[in-house]
Amino acid sequence: MTKTTGDTALSEPLLRSLDSGVLTLTLHRPAARNALSLEMLDALAAALDEAAEDDSVRVVLLTGAGRGFCAGGDVETLARGESIFGPMSDRPARVARQIEVQRATAVRLWEYPKPTVAALNGHAVGAGMALALACDLRYAVESAELRPGFSAVGLAGDFxxxxxxxxLIGRARAVEALLYAEPITARRAVELGVVNAVFGADEFSARVADRVRALAKRSAPAVAAIKRNVVVAGHSDLATAADAEVYRHVELLETPEHRAALEQIRSRGA
Known part of the structure; x- marks a missing residue:
């Protein structure tokens, strides 16, 4: 996979770039603050499907072009009383298409077999915020905000x-955020535990690159198993989660990655 360049890039709703095991997916509608379009969402779904089967991809990094991460729903489309998911006259078709797209993007990111990281280079609004929250890790530039703005436009939330x-932040805080639609600053998001770290604008790109490259060097089987363990832990009791860990632990003991790591430890101790 290579990043789209030249004139073609201007019309591409999603840019792809693979470097050192890190696949960067860039939401690319900068003039619209990367508001979601059906073409962008379909491209994201296709990229995630492809990357899941590509052994050269170790980490997926999701970010936005320009100064924003994602503005969520396209205000111009909404103002016209239209939907990107189909004709307003056909509600069942719109519901089916949006469910399909949400499962292929936000739900897919949450359950993805490889680590996913959102680089919040600017505001993440509505459904754009949801895509960021669906990733495993979030790093934000200090000026970024999470904006659950659904209620401000008479909506309740999607994706x-x-x-x-x-x-991620608990029921009471989630209800408050959704009802009042008040922005959550990057610093506050760290306090709430929903953003992992905040960096200044001058160091943001370099610091995020360092983090994702370090993650890409981790054992792929171990990373996949950790992700599965966390998913199981989210909907089971302690005994069930601990039992599931045992099976994956035993499997990992037999991997070349585990044996190589042990050899490195032994060599350092010699």
Missing amino acids: GATWLLST
Whole structure:
């Protein structure tokens, strides 16, 4: 996979770039603050499917072009009373298409077999916020905000925003954020435990690159197993989660990555 360049890039809703095991997916509608389009969402779904089967991809990094991460729903489309998911006259078709797209993007990111990282280079609004929350890790530039702005435009949320916020910051804070639609600053998001770290604008790109490259060097089987363990832990009791860990632990003991790591430890101790 290579990054789209030249004139073609201007019309591409999603840019791809693979470097040192890190696949960067850039939401690319900068003039619209990377507001979601059906073409962008379909491209994201296709990229995630392809990367899941590509052994050269170790980490998926999701970010936005320009100064924003993602503005969520396209205000111009909404203002016209239209939907990107189909004709307003055909509600069942719109519901089916949006469910399909949400599962292929936000839900897919949450359950993805490889680590996913959101680089919040600017504001993440509505469904754009949900895509960021669906990733495993989030790093933000200090000026970025999470904006659960659904209620401000008479909506209640989509792309799993309600579930994701409740899971990550707790029910009471999630309800408050959704009802009042007040922005959550990057610093506050760190306090809430929903953003992992905040960096200044001058160091943001370099610091995020360092973090994801370090992650890409970790054992791929171990990373995949950790992700599965966390998913199981999220919907089971302690005994069930601990039992599941045992099976994956035993499998990992037989991997070349584990044996190589042990040899490195032994060599350093010699």
